[in-house]
Amino acid sequence: MNAPTTHSMLTDSFVSAELYTQVQQFYARQMGLIDDRLPEEWASTFTEDAVFEEASRMAPLRGREAIAASCRVRAERLEAEQIDFRHWLAMLDIRPQPDGTLHTRVYALAMRTGRGGPLDIFASVVCRDELVQSDDRWLVRHRELQHDGAER
Amino acid sequence: MNAPTTHSMLTDSFVSAELYTQVQQFYARQMGLIDDRLPEEWASTFTEDAVFEEASRMAPLRGREAIAASCRVRAERLEAEQIDFRHWLAMLDIRPQPDGTLHTRVYALAMRTGRGGPLDIFASVVCRDELVQSDDRWLVRHRELQHDGAER
Amino acid sequence: MNAPTTHSMLTDSFVSAELYTQVQQFYARQMGLIDDRLPEEWASTFTEDAVFEEASRMAPLRGREAIAASCRVRAERLEAEQIDFRHWLAMLDIRPQPDGTLHTRVYALAMRTGRGGPLDIFASVVCRDELVQSDDRWLVRHRELQHDGAER
Numbered sequence: 001m002n003a004p005t006t007h008s009m010l011t012d013s014f015v016s017a018e019l020y021t022q023v024q025q026f027y028a029r030q031m032g033l034i035d036d037r038l039p040e041e042w043a044s045t046f047t048e049d050a051v052f053e054e055a056s057r058m059a060p061l062r063g064r065e066a067i068a069a070s071c072r073v074r075a076e077r078l079e080a081e082q083i084d085f086r087h088w089l090a091m092l093d094i095r096p097q098p099d100g101t102l103h104t105r106v107y108a109l110a111m112r113t114g115r116g117g118p119l120d121i122f123a124s125v126v127c128r129d130e131l132v133q134s135d136d137r138w139l140v141r142h143r144e145l146q147h148d149g150a151e152r
Numbered sequence: 153m154n155a156p157t158t159h160s161m162l163t164d165s166f167v168s169a170e171l172y173t174q175v176q177q178f179y180a181r182q183m184g185l186i187d188d189r190l191p192e193e194w195a196s197t198f199t200e201d202a203v204f205e206e207a208s209r210m211a212p213l214r215g216r217e218a219i220a221a222s223c224r225v226r227a228e229r230l231e232a233e234q235i236d237f238r239h240w241l242a243m244l245d246i247r248p249q250p251d252g253t254l255h256t257r258v259y260a261l262a263m264r265t266g267r268g269g270p271l272d273i274f275a276s277v278v279c280r281d282e283l284v285q286s287d288d289r290w291l292v293r294h295r296e297l298q299h300d301g302a303e304r
Numbered sequence: 305m306n307a308p309t310t311h312s313m314l315t316d317s318f319v320s321a322e323l324y325t326q327v328q329q330f331y332a333r334q335m336g337l338i339d340d341r342l343p344e345e346w347a348s349t350f351t352e353d354a355v356f357e358e359a360s361r362m363a364p365l366r367g368r369e370a371i372a373a374s375c376r377v378r379a380e381r382l383e384a385e386q387i388d389f390r391h392w393l394a395m396l397d398i399r400p401q402p403d404g405t406l407h408t409r410v411y412a413l414a415m416r417t418g419r420g421g422p423l424d425i426f427a428s429v430v431c432r433d434e435l436v437q438s439d440d441r442w443l444v445r446h447r448e449l450q451h452d453g454a455e456r
Contacts (some may be wrong), residue, residue: 008333009330009333009334009348009349009441009442010440010441011326011437011440011441011442012440014325014326014329014330015325015329016169016322016325017169017170017173017320017321017322017324017325018168018169018321020169020325020328020329021166021167021168021169021172021173021321021325022163022166024172024244025166025167025172025244025245025246026161026166027243028243028244028245029160029161029245030161031243032243032245032257044161045161084276084300084301086259086276086300087243088242088243088259088261089242089243090242090392090393090394091331091332091335091336091391091392091393092328092329092332093329093332093333093336094329105336107390107392109392111276113276113299113300113301114301115301115303116301116302116303117301118274118301119273119274119275119276119300119301121273121423121425122422122423123423124388124390124415124417124423133163136162136163136164137161137162137163138161138163147417148388148390148417148423149388149417149418149419149420149421149422149423150420151419151420168321169321169322169325170320170321172321173318173319173320173321173324173325174315174318176324176396177318177319177324177396177397177398178313178318179395180395180396180397181312181313181397182313183395184395184397184409196313197313236428236452236453238411238428238452239395240394240395240411240413241394241395242394263428265428265451265452265453266453267453267455268453268454268455269453270426270453271425271426271427271428271452271453273425285315288314288315288316289313289314289315290313290315
């Protein structure tokens, strides 16, 4: 049981600085798009056939159009309620796969602030992505969000 | 409307690992200076003519001396009240400009803990900086802080 | 008094992107191990003779076995109470030492979510590590945790 973990902590199992910082930048910009309420731009960071799973909250979203539609509803609601929403991601781990895709695991915090109201950091989530490269861009092909405190 | 965003997610629009991690290190040390209550050292990370804007809280600070003075007042107050203050920055995006400066956008959390008291994470802020290089150092020439929940 | 700090903000005093992202990856995986309740794997990221200090909470742990034992007790308690626990680390600063070891300073947040309960981010901590390289792995030889709000 120790073997895989021990191996995974070898420095040569870490990804390169270039790849690590590319994915850090990808997430900073991607989350900026949803926080800035840009549904089309947000959806464009997923593949056409992407699957977005958040089992404790909703049925899976299948395809870029469903992801855009979900973001539009969300953006309209936040706009109406005048809520600033932020997604923080950190503690990024990247595992390159033999087929060139990347499996990532990253911690996420979801937080919101109403107009004149207090900051509310309300959810800790573990995000597991499959990233694929397409035309010199990284895209999410599969995202699974597990909320802390949810039934497993 | 999609074009700029699409372009910006191209991997060749991401900055190099060396630059990205330099700016990460710059922010870790810079915020460490204000959290450690070192006003002169904090001010030395801004240019002589730097402008520090935080519209929802105060009039702009103009120049390194004003920035140092503001930090001194703050440090004395926190010292008197025995409050440990932390600034967290993450979700860093860097856009190099044609003139060699950097425009950055980074999320910030402000938090404090009184002696024996609970942790209070009380503000989510978006920080937009203009960074310039001088004598092998990065310096902030302009900082704009937008508090979530504030009037726009 | 300015000299050391000024020097430390020179870009050539920042560590390389490769080293910086290696340590970021090390911490993401290491904290993943304690959050995933893997005491043996967690302990294997410390040297055999490691010292783990958290003065405001407990007597120092001395040696890998003591570190594993402490983690086992903790994991069993969290399992029994069905609590999801997360360690976030950020604002990493690395100071390489002449002997090849690394002194790091990094901010940490500790947070937990009970089954069906709210997120509770309850502690801000400054973590200071001494990291050593052994057989192509980074290991913690000394860790000191200072809780914000604790008596100094």
